[in-house]
Amino acid sequence: MTSLFESQDAAAEPVECLGQTFPSDQARREHYLKLLAEKLKDPEFRKQEGFPQGTDEAILAMSDPPYYTACPNPWLAEFVEHYGKPYDPQQTYSREPLAIDVSVGKTDAIYRAHSYHTKVPHLAIVPSILHYTQPGDIVLDGFAGSGMTGVAAQWCGTAPASYRHEIEMAWKQEGRKAPQWGARRVVLNDLSPAATFIGANYNIPFDVDAFAKAGKQLLKEVEQEIGWMYETLHSDGKTKGRIEYTVWSEVFSCPECAGEVNFLDEALDTESKRVRESFPCPHCNVGLTKKKLERLYINTLDKVTGETLSTPKRVPSLIAYRIGKTKYEKKPDAADLALQQRIDALPLHENVPVVAFPFADMWEAPRMRDKGITHTHHMFLPRSAQAMGALWEKALAHPSPRIRSFLLFMVEQAIWTATLLNRYRPTGYSQVNQYLAGVYYVASQHSECSPWYILDGKLDRLTKTFRPVKLASNVAVTTGSAAQLPLSDDSVDYIFTDPPFGENLPYAELNFIVEAWHGVTTQAKLDAIVDRAKENRAAQKSVEDYRKLMADCFSEYFRVLKPGRWMTVVFSNTQAAVWNGLQTAMQQAGFVVANVSALDKKQGSFKAVTTAVAVKQDLVISAYKPNGGLEQRFAQRGATPESAWDFVQTHLKQLPVVKMRNGELEFVAERDPRILFDRMVAWFVRHSAPVPFSSQEFQDGLRSRFPDRDGMVFLGLREVVWVDSPDFTAPVACK
Ligand SMILES: C[S@@+](CC[C@H](N)C(=O)[O-])C[C@H]1O[C@@H](n2cnc3c(N)ncnc32)[C@H](O)[C@@H]1O
Numbered sequence: 201m202t203s204l205f206e207s208q209d210a211a212a213e214p215v216e217c218l219g220q221t222f223p224s225d226q227a228r229r230e231h232y233l234k235l236l237a238e239k240l241k242d243p244e245f246r247k248q249e250g251f252p253q254g255t256d257e258a259i260l261a262m263s264d265p266p267y268y269t270a271c272p273n274p275w276l277a278e279f280v281e282h283y284g285k286p287y288d289p290q291q292t293y294s295r296e297p298l299a300i301d302v303s304v305g306k307t308d309a310i311y312r313a314h315s316y317h318t319k320v321p322h323l324a325i326v327p328s329i330l331h332y333t334q335p336g337d338i339v340l341d342g343f344a345g346s347g348m349t350g351v352a353a354q355w356c357g358t359a360p361a362s363y364r365h366e367i368e369m370a371w372k373q374e375g376r377k378a379p380q381w382g383a384r385r386v387v388l389n390d391l392s393p394a395a396t397f398i399g400a401n402y403n404i405p406f407d408v409d410a411f412a413k414a415g416k417q418l419l420k421e422v423e424q425e426i427g428w429m430y431e432t433l434h435s436d437g438k439t440k441g442r443i444e445y446t447v448w449s450e451v452f453s454c455p456e457c458a459g460e461v462n463f464l465d466e467a468l469d470t471e472s473k474r475v476r477e478s479f480p481c482p483h484c485n486v487g488l489t490k491k492k493l494e495r496l497y498i499n500t501l502d503k504v505t506g507e508t509l510s511t512p513k514r515v516p517s518l519i520a521y522r523i524g525k526t527k528y529e530k531k532p533d534a535a536d537l538a539l540q541q542r543i544d545a546l547p548l549h550e551n552v553p554v555v556a557f558p559f560a561d562m563w564e565a566p567r568m569r570d571k572g573i574t575h576t577h578h579m580f581l582p583r584s585a586q587a588m589g590a591l592w593e594k595a596l597a598h599p600s601p602r603i604r605s606f607l608l609f610m611v612e613q614a615i616w617t618a619t620l621l622n623r624y625r626p627t628g629y630s631q632v633n634q635y636l637a638g639v640y641y642v643a644s645q646h647s648e649c650s651p652w653y654i655l656d657g658k659l660d661r662l663t664k665t666f667r668p669v670k671l672a673s674n675v676a677v678t679t680g681s682a683a684q685l686p687l688s689d690d691s692v693d694y695i696f697t698d699p700p701f702g703e704n705l706p707y708a709e710l711n712f713i714v715e716a717w718h719g720v721t722t723q724a725k726l727d728a729i730v731d732r733a734k735e736n737r738a739a740q741k742s743v744e745d746y747r748k749l750m751a752d753c754f755s756e757y758f759r760v761l762k763p764g765r766w767m768t769v770v771f772s773n774t775q776a777a778v779w780n781g782l783q784t785a786m787q788q789a790g791f792v793v794a795n796v797s798a799l800d801k802k803q804g805s806f807k808a809v810t811t812a813v814a815v816k817q818d819l820v821i822s823a824y825k826p827n828g829g830l831e832q833r834f835a836q837r838g839a840t841p842e843s844a845w846d847f848v849q850t851h852l853k854q855l856p857v858v859k860m861r862n863g864e865l866e867f868v869a870e871r872d873p874r875i876l877f878d879r880m881v882a883w884f885v886r887h888s889a890p891v892p893f894s895s896q897e898f899q900d901g902l903r904s905r906f907p908d909r910d911g912m913v914f915l916g917l918r919e920v921v922w923v924d925s926p927d928f929t930a931p932v933a934c935k
Pocket residue numbers: 316317318319320321342343344345346347348389390391392395680681682683698699700701707708726727728729749753
């Protein structure tokens with residue numbers, strides 16, 4: 201592998217980065233890593249909000265500065281200043297709010313290249329970036345997760361001709377101008393280092409062929425080292441089979457005779473591959489169901505921590521193996537059990553993290569304790585721990601930092617499948633990724649998959665997927681809180697963001713298992729979630745705490761966005777309180793909501809959401825930052841009726857004049873007088889100013905000032921040719 205690295209270096213070309221030219225990309229990386237290492241020694245630097253937990257070495261090992269740091273990125277503001285355009289109040293900019301279908305693109309290979317909780321596909325984001333920005337603009341996503349906003353921004357420059365044609369035709373039909381193709385620069389932030397590591401690897405260029413070669417080599421070396429752990433003897437007594445997965449079953453006790461019952465052996469119908477509802481006890485023949493059984497526990501000594509653990513008794517129950525291309529199944533025999541004993545006796549692989557789960561702060565603590573899991577290494581059976589340790593060790597040993605990072609991007613995708621969380625699905629096409637998403641749930645039957653069964657196909661797919669993708673260094677990824685972005689005021693052209701959904705997912709907790717392998721974990725206290733279930737009461741977060749955390753993040757968004765520019769927020773939650781909390785947070789920060797749409801998945805169309813009711817759909821919220829003119833005038837005039845009419849006048853300019861669906865004019869809900877009243881009230885509340893009139897007075901005033909058509913309010917009947925006046929230096933040019 202060293203030769204591969206040397207050949208890359210020999211072919212190295214000078215690279216430009218933040219205005220400096222380096223003889224090679226490796227020289228660029230070394231230069232910035234040295235600077236980052238110095239920064240990390242500064243206690244003030246580490247005091248930043250959302251700084252992850254990890255040693256300097258672990259943070260440096262994940263990072264590829266200045267494009268990616270697994271901590272707040274010290275070069276972020278410079279990146280934006282260098283590649284972006286400064287805010288120019290004289291520049292005219294006008295867009296109408298745009299709703300997007302966030303379910304588009306979920307089968308796309310790039311989207312599926314690495315999983316993450318509640319991913320928004322890049323193909324759903326692309327139309328939005330094309331609509332609100334121009335090539336070279338700076339796009340920001342502060343809750344970037346796996347970095348799909350970055351992939352979308354790059355796609356605007358690399359999309360194939362067929363895709364461009366499709367979008368151009370669709371826009372033409374809607375009477376819109378053709379989009380301006382060309383990559384946008386993007387800033388991605390997330391609190392979780394696991395997330396930013398995925399985002400960085402998705403977006404920073406790498407040599408796909410070198411990765412393909414290194415990936416094959418890695419899997420081959422792991423096979424040479426631990427292949428013996430996955431051998432089994434075929435029924436002919438001489439041919440060696442290669443184990444794909446072993447199914448482990450928990451052992452229960454019969455309530456009638458107290459005999460041991462291997463659940464899978466008794467309940468699985470091997471013909472139909474279905475688990476039977478009821479089955480007889482193998483000892484006393486009494487009718488049993490899963491509910492009637494009592495789980496058996498055994499005490500085991502953890503040789504690493506010295507702890508005695510009470511864990512469910514588990515036995516290997518079924519082995520799925522292959523000889524050549526033919527698949528077989530067998531019950532484990534004496535040789536298989538002897539092999540297992542040999543593996544059990546090995547010391548834990550030194551690359552497997554031994555980290556106590558922060559149970560006091562976790563929702564899943566009771567469930568995990570019940571299964572005898574207190575530390576990260578307890579998540580793996582001994583053979584899987586050896587396999588994951590070997591994969592990680594070999595990926596880490598690759599001499600080229602960029603290839604090493606992408607190898608880890610591949611290897612870390614085996615972690616969840618390799619844990620006890622991976623359930624046995626007898627009817628599943630594959631046993632890979634068979635864990636329940638969003639929880640640490642350990643089922644009674646576990647499929648323990650071999651590393652090649654998990655990763656052979658993944659390696660091929662990654663290679664095929666990324667080979668045609670032309671990535672450029674258009675991205676800067678940072679790890680920290682969205683409430684403290686190291687960016688200058690008024691520097692970003694557009695924000696696309698998919699914030700945490702209140703009580704739905706504890707991201708820090710779920711990312712912990714992967715982050716432990718990297719040695720850098722999320723600063724969980726800033727995870728913007730509603731969190732009631734923790735044992736540590738001080739760490740609980742109410743809906744109000746969530747609203748406050750989100751308000752801080754939206755205030756930061758407001759600070760860094762250029763005046764007059766837009767933010768798209770996608771959001772999905774079933775609780776009205778969380779949805780209201782989010783809306784309030786956004787408005788308190790200063791954003792004016794111009795449109796809220798819910799996607800009707802059956803019809804593929806959008807419906808305006810006009811009331812703060814409980815929602816069960818994906819919402820797309822379009823909000824803008826008013827320009828300085830409106831703010832200044834408000835400061836001068838205070839809480840007067842003039843300020844209210846100024847707000848309405850400015851806001852109307854941001855709303856769509858017409859909306860067409862199936863060739864018919866559609867009602868523009870945001871032009872409804874009641875919604876305009878709500879928006880105006882929110883604007884006054886945000887300025888802590890009393891609202892100058894009642895709803896009725898507002899409606900009367902509105903009627904006398906603005907024309908009304910079919911229940912919608914307009915600036916003037918000739919709104920389309922409305923001209924900016926010195927009195928109303930609104931943020932956008934006239935429509
Ligand atoms: C809904 S997910 C975003 C998923 C993303 N759209 C994707 O496609 O992968 C929300 C993200 O917000 C992050 N997060 C939670 N609290 C945060 C905070 N205070 N600052 C920044 N990120 C935060 C979580 O780690 C999580 O990755």
